[in-house]
Amino acid sequence: MTEAPDKGYKIIGKPVPLIGSRAKVMGQALYTDDIRLHNPLTIKILRSPHASANILSLDTSDALALNGVKGVLTGADFKNTFGVLTISKDEPAIARDVVRYEGEPVAAVAAETAEIALRALELIKVTYELTEGVFDSKTALKPTDRPLHPELGKGNNLHKNVVQEFGDMDQGFKDADVVVKKRFRFASINHAFTEPHATQVEIDNQGNITVYSATQVPHYLHMAMAEVLEIPEHNIRIVKPHLGGGFGGKSDPFPHEMIAAKFALDLGRNVKVKFSREEVFFSHHGRHQTDLTMKLGFSKDKGITALGLDTLIDGGAYGSFGIVTTYYNGVLLQGPYKVPNFRFHVDRLYTNKPMCGAMRGHGGVNPRFASEVLLDMACAEVGMDPAETRLNMIHKENTLTTNEYRVTSVGLRNGLTEAMKRTKWKEKHGKLPFGKGIGVACGFFISGSALPIHWNKLPASTVRITIDYDGGVTLFSGAADIGQGSDTMLAQMAAEVLGQPMENIKVISADTRTTPVDLGSYSSRVTFMAGNASRNAAIRMRRILVEAACELLEMQPPKYEKPEAPDDFFRQGGRKPDFEKGFLGPNPDYSDGFIIEDGLIRSEKHNASVTYLEAVEKALEFEGILQTSGTYKAPKLGGSFKGAGAGLSPSYSFTAFIVEVTVDPDTGFIKVDKATCAHDCGMPLNPLSVNGQIEGCIHMGLGQALMEEMVYENGATQNPSFLEYKIPSAFEQPEVDIVPCYSDDSEGPFGAKEAGEGILAPIIPAIANAVYDAVGIRLTQLPMRPDRVLSALAKENKKGAKS
């Protein structure tokens, strides 16, 4: 189990049940579709049965004439396209003239009941002219007169091409004792979250809309919606209710959200829309199908000498987060080990399939599999222990990587050492009987993207804290709690700083009308960024309370030390940070000679105290209202070359997995018996929650490793259900051992880093490496289905027979 080092905190590092978990378990939590608006219309979406076609005609008159139908929308009703990235706004809310994937919306109906809406869909007459589709990356690279997106002015279906090279690759491979190279293939996979997409829109009599939506990014949705609907942002309020899992699959603005808002505005009625599971699969946005060839040079003395990869990622019909994914397929290989000579080439292609986008471990998961398997191969070839080798190669603290990432805290070496000890690695690796194996792999991930998607100089996170006359603390944050527990984390920050019990902190979050801007729950940024903002807001509030206490005690208020951060630590609109105005600097110390606990504010030195409520009342005398804000913005980071911004983060997490498997050589089944995890998330703020993330990542990784795969036939989704798209059941979950692993990140809030995504990637190659240890085969294709295991075994046996 995750344990936090004892640093004398009351709430930080202690297992805290997530806010709202009781309501969820009791079935009382309201998810988007549970909200009951007054007399809403139900929206159903007509989707294209063809992956590639022109819309020759579209007749909605019969549908509109149906009793109970209040409105029909088509592509002609939306002028602006949208996309989560400002640099690829290529998606229409409803297809106009052309459909680019099976399942793309071609019309939408709002009706008094769902039944009427469904009947109306059948009455819409669409004439399609089928066109030749593109269904794989290789074909998409070929020149064509009819690319999916002619507006890009390219003669093929290339969406984004990135090549970056650092150091001297030729020299790197020359310096190597062994060079290993393989081609790897990865199926596209879906997030498979529990709650399907849903949106409800409430409209008031002045034309303002409140959009309740299952979204990870209320702020980006807010901006996209204003642009698509061509109304001011202040007429739109986005609220995220309880959310049943995102994993990146709810981090784009979606067509159904635009459609719902448009209907509400046009018809002056409340509306609701929710997806069936099929529709979730049709809109997908999952992990890209990937075909990559990687070459790794390894020296016995120096470790990795060079790493190069050429990658095709199949983006599907639209951009989504794809440009970021393209970069992440390369840059995230800059850890956890030093790679002195590094080159990557990634092409993202448009194809006539549902679009791919961000998914847990975004872009880093597939190349991580390849690099960790190749590293294992290199170790095997030179006869070095793969765990020890990794241990020696992990970045040192305060390192600059080859592509100029600033790595600060690294706590993985202790964690991996402990994992090796607990699993008896030395006694097992290479020594287990045929069919039993043990494998290791490590990973690395960002603690939040340092740069915003929409370039601006505003803080990445802002938190507002108020204290009411009764002493109740309310915390306002735009961060979206998507089940990962960010509300709880924010409250922990405030509770610790303000010396309050958790019950006294109420969190209002993810509501664009009442909460300050937060960029959203993606790239594992919330703990680091919103966490720091919450901590800072609470520190400012603490100062108000302590000053009020001093006044009551007739004492001098404490003198606060100015932070030691360099002047340009934060880029505050081009100005130097103003320390006099309460600029806090990175991760400020808040010791002030006072202890706030049990409802008292006590001076340590003078053994004098006032009650918390007396101080609140006194402070209210000055202010009338107690309110502070805190912000976070990443420091200036990174190099000055093109694309240097990709993957920049104020800090990075590190993970190691040791996995034990049993491989059945007759059936090819891989059974994961045990997964031992060391994850350096800095200070584990809430060990309960960190455990949950680790167990969840193992389960999700197991799915991608062993069974998950989107199956397409000429662009048609063949398995859009949880019966045919296989995710593991509880039976497949292995025994999990979580070893203590931490660091103290100098800039993370209370030393914390991310714990939600980085854990996922290394479990998958650790399984593959354990399979090698068990039966001597290298699997290079995901999922590692039993039939692929048997084919690889057969090939290996043939080879053995020859030699």
Next chain:
Amino acid sequence: MSLVSENFDFVRPTSLEQLNELVKECQEKNQKFAFAAGGTDVIPKLKTGSFKINKFISLNGLQDLNNVILKDNKIIIGALTTLCDLANHGLIKKYLPALAHAAHKVASPQIRNRATIGGNIMVDNRCVYINQSSLNRECHEPCYKADGDVCHIVKSAKRGDEILCQARFVSDTAPLLLLLGAKITIAGANGSRKINLDELYLIDGIDSRSLKSNEVITTIEVEIPENTAMHYEKLAIRNALDFPSLGVAIRITGNDLSVALTGLNTRPGVFRANADSYDNFDDMVTDISAQASDSVKTYSQDFFPRGYRKDMIPVFIRRGVDSILKEQQ
């Protein structure tokens, strides 16, 4: 779609007489109807729109059919016995433990709580092109099972062929019942009749059951076998939820070995051998495995590729036999 979009009437007769009346009424009015007990097979088809009805006739009112009794060395299973009850029933566990195990291997606890044994031996044959979203069915030409003119699995199939539709048989419980020589009692407008279970299963995937549309299965009868051990081995990527990609039932009675396969073709395959015709037991197992493999043609209509499923037939037979022999020691 997560919604059953077509309206239909729901009725729940409480006696076979009432049921016959309802059926007669439907036939007179030319209404399409479906029988369902747990509904776990019918409801998903109504949701995807691959199946449309005017009347849903629930069998759950026929409470007499929800029991398991022992009579004259026979186990008589009421068709409405849920798979959960069957898996946990004292008589089944005592006399037919392999059947309890097979019932337990179906789907999930939630489904086993509703789904019945009658439904499981009747479960419709499945194919990736028909048990599919309506959108996906729209983008393919309608297949024979959808009243169309093509089989997407065997493109050369044409009307008049012995097998027009390759939708595969997926019952987990039927293979063991076949090896036990189970008899089923069928009630219809003209009273009841009793047939061997193997007569229920037809060769084509479209109408794969010999039951007439106005008939229901009332009981399944199995003679308690003497000197017998049985086993069911299921191929699925997960330990829950899935239909069998391959299911192998084994029966060993004295020198007799019999094997029944599910999950592969349009109907279950049954193979028999007697050790007296072989030099040793092992040769018999090898031979029956070869027989089974040779007679089966697998198709790409499952998570596992066709070749793999075929390759697993001998492996699973060997495992089943080994597991029985190990228990007997």
